[in-house]
Amino acid sequence: MVLTFLSRRKQGKFAAGEVMYRIMKRNFGYQLTFGGKLDNAEIVQWYCESESRLAENDHFPFSVIVDMRSVRSVSPATKAVIIEGQKLYRDKGMRRSVVIVDDPMMMQQLKHAAMTSGIYEKERYIDVKQKANWVNEALSWIRDGVFNDNDPE
Numbered sequence: 001m002v003l004t005f006l007s008r009r010k011q012g013k014f015a016a017g018e019v020m021y022r023i024m025k026r027n028f029g030y031q032l033t034f035g036g037k038l039d040n041a042e043i044v045q046w047y048c049e050s051e052s053r054l055a056e057n058d059h060f061p062f063s064v065i066v067d068m069r070s071v072r073s074v075s076p077a078t079k080a081v082i083i084e085g086q087k088l089y090r091d092k093g094m095r096r097s098v099v100i101v102d103d104p105m106m107m108q109q110l111k112h113a114a115m116t117s118g119i120y121e122k123e124r125y126i127d128v129k130q131k132a133n134w135v136n137e138a139l140s141w142i143r144d145g146v147f148n149d150n151d152p153e
Contacts, residue, residue, distance in 0.1 A: 021046045023053055028142050029062030029094070035070045043074075043081045050085055054092040061095035063142035068110065069102045069128060079113055086117035096145060097123045098138040124149075 020042055022033040030053070034046075074082065089097070097119065101107045107125050114120040124147045126134045141147040 023049055025053075026065075028139075029059065029064050030089075031065045031067065033067040038071060038074055038078055040075065040077045040081065043078045043085075047081055047085045047088070050088060054088065057092065060093040062093055063095055064089060064097040065138055065142060066097060066099045068106060069100055071101075071106055072103055073106060074109060079109065082110075083113050083117045086114060086119050090117065090119050090122070094119070094122065096142050098141045098147075099123060099125050100128060100134065100138060101125065102128045 020034060020036045020038055022031075023046070024031045024033070032046075099107070099110050101110070104127065107127060111120065111125060114123045124138075124141045126137055128134045131137055137148065
């Protein structure tokens with residue numbers, strides 16, 4: 001089910017009036033999907049919803065897949081809230097996370113955020129343009145802690 005969702009999701013296709021993020025409970029933990037231009041109000045809403053969802057979590061430790069394929073950049077204010085959100089997930093029991101991107105600049109922004117929040121060692125990054133088998137790579141990391149940084153794909 002996770003494989004199908006991740007590989008078939010249409011990038012950035014959120015319904016009119018829908019917030020540009022989703023938090024979904026999965027058997028490994030959570031899948032966070034972000035789309036389009038994230039404004040500060042939406043990312044604060046994501047943080048508050050995450051706080052509520054994590055307070056109800058009974059699955060420890062957990063892992064997180066973060067799908068950022070349709071996000072190109074974030075403002076400094078939005079990045080600050082993302083950093084606080086990363087700390088929240090870390091403090092609530094996140095074991096590992098993997099971030100899926102298709103933009104190298106976005107990947108760099110997220111790596112910097114992870115270094116600032118203290119989750120960098122737990123997080124891996126996959127550029128879907130560089131890895132043909134990115135879904136399996138993501139699942140291998142979050143489930144088994146195995147990640148191939150030197151994959152030539």
